[in-house]
Amino acid sequence: MAGSGTPERTVRFVDEFRDAELGRVLAGELLAAADPGRHYKLMEVCGGHTHAIYKYGIDDLLPDNVELVHGPGCPVCVIPMGRVDDGIAIAHEPDVILTCFGDMLRVPGSHGTLLDAKAQGADVRMVYSPLDALRIAREQPERQVVFFAIGFETTAPSTALTLKRARAEGIENFSVVCNHVTIVPPLRALLESPDLRLDGFIGPGHVSTVVGARPFQFIPQQYGKPVVISGFEPLDVLQSALMLLRQLGDGRCEVENQYARVVPYDGNAAALRVMGEVFALRPHFEWRGLGFISQSGLRLSDTYADFDAERRFATPGVRVADPKACQCGEVLKGVIKPWECKVFGTACTPERPIGTCMVSSEGACAAYYNFGRFARRHERAAV
Numbered sequence: 001m002a003g004s005g006t007p008e009r010t011v012r013f014v015d016e017f018r019d020a021e022l023g024r025v026l027a028g029e030l031l032a033a034a035d036p037g038r039h040y041k042l043m044e045v046c047g048g049h050t051h052a053i054y055k056y057g058i059d060d061l062l063p064d065n066v067e068l069v070h071g072p073g074c075p076v077c078v079i080p081m082g083r084v085d086d087g088i089a090i091a092h093e094p095d096v097i098l099t100c101f102g103d104m105l106r107v108p109g110s111h112g113t114l115l116d117a118k119a120q121g122a123d124v125r126m127v128y129s130p131l132d133a134l135r136i137a138r139e140q141p142e143r144q145v146v147f148f149a150i151g152f153e154t155t156a157p158s159t160a161l162t163l164k165r166a167r168a169e170g171i172e173n174f175s176v177v178c179n180h181v182t183i184v185p186p187l188r189a190l191l192e193s194p195d196l197r198l199d200g201f202i203g204p205g206h207v208s209t210v211v212g213a214r215p216f217q218f219i220p221q222q223y224g225k226p227v228v229i230s231g232f233e234p235l236d237v238l239q240s241a242l243m244l245l246r247q248l249g250d251g252r253c254e255v256e257n258q259y260a261r262v263v264p265y266d267g268n269a270a271a272l273r274v275m276g277e278v279f280a281l282r283p284h285f286e287w288r289g290l291g292f293i294s295q296s297g298l299r300l301s302d303t304y305a306d307f308d309a310e311r312r313f314a315t316p317g318v319r320v321a322d323p324k325a326c327q328c329g330e331v332l333k334g335v336i337k338p339w340e341c342k343v344f345g346t347a348c349t350p351e352r353p354i355g356t357c358m359v360s361s362e363g364a365c366a367a368y369y370n371f372g373r374f375a376r377r378h379e380r381a382a383v
């Protein structure tokens with residue numbers, strides 16, 4: 001930890017990754033590494049980084065000419081309204097128990113949320129893991145238990161392993177609505193977007209524990225932008241920003257791995273193998289605010305098609321436009337900051353979200369709102 005000009009120090013425990021003194025050292029090194037004649041725009045891909053940035057005030061430690069923009073890596077934020085409607089339709093089927101992660105309960109569809117469906121009598125239950133859903137199926141063989149699966153490559157292996165276990169145990173009343181997505185296609189779409197000019201990426205640490213650092217090589221090779229795969233503690237994010245500025249200063253353009261304590265370059269072979277067995281790529285998948293992106297979503301493979309809830313139940317399968325007031329797409333693309341959305345903190349709050357970015361703690365709007373950044377910014381402006 002810490003860069004040139006400071007003594008190297010081994011950091012192992014979580015409180016050391018939040019060490020204020022080391023944070024100040026890194027802030028000084030960032031200031032020294034930033035070219036004052038240049039404006040830097042760095043995207044943190046992952047919602048976990050957005051959360052850490054707002055929670056620990058990391059943006060306040062960066063030089064004024066280093067701007068962080070938030071990327072599409074929040075799994076709840078990217079679920080489009082039509083998929084929520086599909087989940088609600090299945091939840092209203094007779095004898096169905098629909099299970100999902102807690103954040104998913106409050107994601108708005110076109111006529112409410114899964115929580116609203118529960119209030120209307122549907123049996124919707126929060127689970128912490130797909131294995132919890134499988135346990136319910138085991139305990140209640142007379143009911144159909146459906147798991148509404150979301151997430152990037154980080155959570156997809158646990159869904160895959162659950163399906164393998166369901167098959168091994170011969171559990172037939174269990175199925176999955178597969179909304180798993182992959183990280184590389186939306187990054188490519190962002191890089192192709194004329195809306196956005198970025199200087200580099202703070203790469204997604206959680207996803208990379210599964211896919212490794214290798215899949216991000218296309219970013220420097222084809223788009224000439226550096227990437228630093230980053231951990232989630234405040235010093236991780238500061239050090240990753242410093243590594244990006246140093247690459248830019250040196251004229252280098254590489255994938256570097258700041259999170260090497262967790263992320264192997266080639267990823268987790270066992271997790272990738274089980275995903276390859278259980279899932280197949282969809283030709284395209286709709287992302288909230290980003291539209292359809294080719295080969296960006298996963299479905300159940302033909303071998304596991306009998307566990308596919310979309311085959312077992314009729315769903316509307318209709319594309320639903322986001323509410324007019326919602327600017328989640330622009331937030332997810334890093335085109336606007338959360339507080340620049342017209343309904344931020346007024347019509348859209350964590351208690352009554354209009355858009356998905358206000359639902360999950362990893363959503364940029366919720367993170368910004370919950371850690372009081374909006375209020376502090378205005379207080380500062382008023383002084």
Ligand code: SF4
Binds near residue numbers: 327342348356
């Ligand atoms: S404030 Fe609400 S509607 Fe606006 S971008 Fe954020 S989540 Fe979406």
